[in-house]
Amino acid sequence: MVELGHFALVLAFALALVQSIVPLAGARTGNDRMMAVARPVSVTGFALVALAFGVLTISYARSDFSVANVWENSHSLKPLLYKITGTWGNHEGSMLLWVLILTFFGALVALFGANLPASLRATVLAVQGWIGAAFLLFILVTSNPFARLSPAPIEGRDLNPILQDVGLAIHPPLLYLGYVGFSVCFSFAVAALIDGRIDAAWARWVRPWTLAAWSFLTGGIAMGSYWAYYELGWGGFWFWDPVENASFMPWLAGTALLHSAIVMEKRSALKIWTLLLAILTFSLSLLGTFLVRSGVLTSVHAFATDPGRGIFILCILTLFIGGSLALFALRAPTLTAGGIFHPISREGALVLNNLFLTTATATVLVGTLYPLIVEALSGDKISVGAPFFDLTFGSLMAPLLAVVPFGPLLAWKRGDILAVAQRLMTAFAGALLAVLVTMLFVDGASAFAALGIGLAVWLVLGALTDLALKAGFGSVSVRQMMRRLAGLPRSVFGTTLAHLGLGLTTLGIVGVMSFETENILAMKPGQTTEISGYVLRFDEIQPVRGPNFTENRAKFSLLDAGGKPYGEIVSSKRFYPVRQMPTTEAGIRTIGFSQLYVSLGDETADGALVVRIWWKPLVTLIWGGALAMMAGGAVSLFDRRLRVGAPARRRREAAVRPEAATS
Numbered sequence: 001m002v003e004l005g006h007f008a009l010v011l012a013f014a015l016a017l018v019q020s021i022v023p024l025a026g027a028r029t030g031n032d033r034m035m036a037v038a039r040p041v042s043v044t045g046f047a048l049v050a051l052a053f054g055v056l057t058i059s060y061a062r063s064d065f066s067v068a069n070v071w072e073n074s075h076s077l078k079p080l081l082y083k084i085t086g087t088w089g090n091h092e093g094s095m096l097l098w099v100l101i102l103t104f105f106g107a108l109v110a111l112f113g114a115n116l117p118a119s120l121r122a123t124v125l126a127v128q129g130w131i132g133a134a135f136l137l138f139i140l141v142t143s144n145p146f147a148r149l150s151p152a153p154i155e156g157r158d159l160n161p162i163l164q165d166v167g168l169a170i171h172p173p174l175l176y177l178g179y180v181g182f183s184v185c186f187s188f189a190v191a192a193l194i195d196g197r198i199d200a201a202w203a204r205w206v207r208p209w210t211l212a213a214w215s216f217l218t219g220g221i222a223m224g225s226y227w228a229y230y231e232l233g234w235g236g237f238w239f240w241d242p243v244e245n246a247s248f249m250p251w252l253a254g255t256a257l258l259h260s261a262i263v264m265e266k267r268s269a270l271k272i273w274t275l276l277l278a279i280l281t282f283s284l285s286l287l288g289t290f291l292v293r294s295g296v297l298t299s300v301h302a303f304a305t306d307p308g309r310g311i312f313i314l315c316i317l318t319l320f321i322g323g324s325l326a327l328f329a330l331r332a333p334t335l336t337a338g339g340i341f342h343p344i345s346r347e348g349a350l351v352l353n354n355l356f357l358t359t360a361t362a363t364v365l366v367g368t369l370y371p372l373i374v375e376a377l378s379g380d381k382i383s384v385g386a387p388f389f390d391l392t393f394g395s396l397m398a399p400l401l402a403v404v405p406f407g408p409l410l411a412w413k414r415g416d417i418l419a420v421a422q423r424l425m426t427a428f429a430g431a432l433l434a435v436l437v438t439m440l441f442v443d444g445a446s447a448f449a450a451l452g453i454g455l456a457v458w459l460v461l462g463a464l465t466d467l468a469l470k471a472g473f474g475s476v477s478v479r480q481m482m483r484r485l486a487g488l489p490r491s492v493f494g495t496t497l498a499h500l501g502l503g504l505t506t507l508g509i510v511g512v513m514s515f516e517t518e519n520i521l522a523m524k525p526g527q528t529t530e531i532s533g534y535v536l537r538f539d540e541i542q543p544v545r546g547p548n549f550t551e552n553r554a555k556f557s558l559l560d561a562g563g564k565p566y567g568e569i570v571s572s573k574r575f576y577p578v579r580q581m582p583t584t585e586a587g588i589r590t591i592g593f594s595q596l597y598v599s600l601g602d603e604t605a606d607g608a609l610v611v612r613i614w615w616k617p618l619v620t621l622i623w624g625g626a627l628a629m630m631a632g633g634a635v636s637l638f639d640r641r642l643r644v645g646a647p648a649r650r651r652r653e654a655a656v657r658p659e660a661a662t663s
Contacts, residue, residue, distance in 0.1 A: 012045050
């Protein structure tokens with residue numbers, strides 16, 4: 001069975017070569033039969049990679065330690081869920097998942113791209129074939145997941161304990177669906193450059209893929225943040241780790257691409273800029289792949305440290321990033337720039353959005369790569385940490401967030417900024433009230449907290465104002481308002497959800513950064529401590545044996561100020577003997593939108609246990625807001641205007657047939 005999986009990868013590579021050559025040749029020569037090859041080859045290539053991935057998953061589930069990859073990353077006593085998720089909890093398996101998702105998106109384009117011009121679809125699938133062939137070759141040459149061991153070991157070396165968590169089942173697949181989803185946008189951009197033609201219809205074809213990739217990447221980043229928050233026991237939600245930045249940069253560029261594609265679709269403007277953004281967004285995804293797998297970074301997120309693999313991926317980066325940018329430089333001067341518009345307009349607001357987002361992306365890129373460049377040139381090791389990113393990124397995001405509510409309310413081509421400001425007066429009043437309440441009753445000494453909460457409320461109320469005005473709130477009857485709401489395009493609700501989610505995430509970040517309290521102390525069973533109006537009592541600690549670990553499990557009782565029980569919190573320190581690694585399993589109690597977070601430290605000389613306790617106000621809004629943004633992208637995907645008119649064409653064809661039969 002294992003050899004069958006390996007052979008399926010070899011066949012998939014061969015088909016990727018066919019997919020990358022034959023349809024493109026057909027598109028260049030106008031040969032319909034050659035272009036038609038793209039569809040069955042794409043679908044079959046996906047089926048073969050899915051077969052290989054299924055074989056590897058079964059090998060993990062069966063604990064087949066004759067496979068080197070399974071031996072290095074699994075253990076027979078590990079729970080079945082973690083055996084399965086361990087399939088992609090390593091370099092080889094995660095690269096196979098990467099290619100599986102790449103071929104999956106290619107198959108989707110082949111199956112659901114019937115309304116695309118034949119030459120464009122063939123060229124897009126050919127570019128997908130180039131990417132697939134390159135990464136399949138990388139897997140087969142440097143990262144074969146099906147390499148055998150002879151004789152087969154009796155037991156495996158177990159998976160990294162940090163990865164033995166349900167988060168591994170969700171975070172990497174979501175993240176890769178985002179990363180790799182942008183490959184379709186890249187392929188559309190390269191295809192447009194090859195054809196030398198781009199128009200509003202191109203933007204309408206690209207926007208659903210951008211929305212899908214952006215939504216998945218949003219969910220993947222949020223899940224990764226929460227996973228690190230509760231699994232590592234450090235109590236933080238973002239560390240500005242280089243590998244975290246590697247996923248954040250495509251998200252920023254993808255957000256800019258999403259807004260730029262709207263301008264191109266609606267007004268036939270920003271054509272060249274949108275093409276460039278599509279190339280850069282996927283290029284940043286490839287850069288993230290290189291950083292995680294090249295060995296140039298030391299991170300808990302990094303998979304591989306083999307320089308040979310890093311050089312191979314660097315060659316792939318040079319080929320696709322350099323080649324696409326060279327093609328852009330060659331073709332862009334021949335493309336029409338598109339329509340013009342007034343600076344005060346919805347187009348102008350979206351251009352401002354792009355300016356801030358791309359500058360923020362460049363800032364994060366410089367902060368991430370600068371230490372690597374310095375080390376390569378001088379040998380000196382330096383680090384660029386949170387203070388740099390907080391200052392530079394925060395100063396760019398604050399003005400962008402302040403103008404977000406204006407964008408959806410401005411008219412296309414030419415807008416009236418004073419009229420929009422009047423419509424937003426209620427939202428502004430609510431934000432001002434939030435600032436005053438924060439300063440008077442919460443924390444009068446922190447201007448950051450007051451202004452940050454005011455900005456978050458401004459975003460939330462601004463998003464709701466847009467929806468209310470479109471529904472005619474206050475100017476029509478309730479029945480008519482509900483009728484208007486039902487008739488609004490789904491993209492309007494998607495925009496509202498996304499902007500509202502951005503406000504909620506901002507509120508969560510400001511809340512936890514401004515009002516978090518921490519208490520570190522040594523405790524023995526029976527002792528209590530107070531934090532933020534609650535009493536935490538250390539009840540007991542007991543040893544527990546898990547399937548492939550041992551742990552010391554501490555139980556705490558949470559009481560309110562009057563001594564009334566509020567629930568139990570369980571925190572533990574685990575030890576995995578096969579890997580010889582300890583982990584901290586934090587105990588978390590959610591109260592409203594806030595959380596009490598308990599993490600265990602080492603034992604002191606007198607037998608007490610070091611306990612770190614955090615009160616984290618509004619922290620759950622960080623991830624709740626991300627879920628709202630993800631939901632906004634999903635709702636927008638179901639907008640009937642993104643179907644490119646295919647259903648309407650079928651209706652017209654159905655209407656013609658009876659007339660033809662009558663005549």
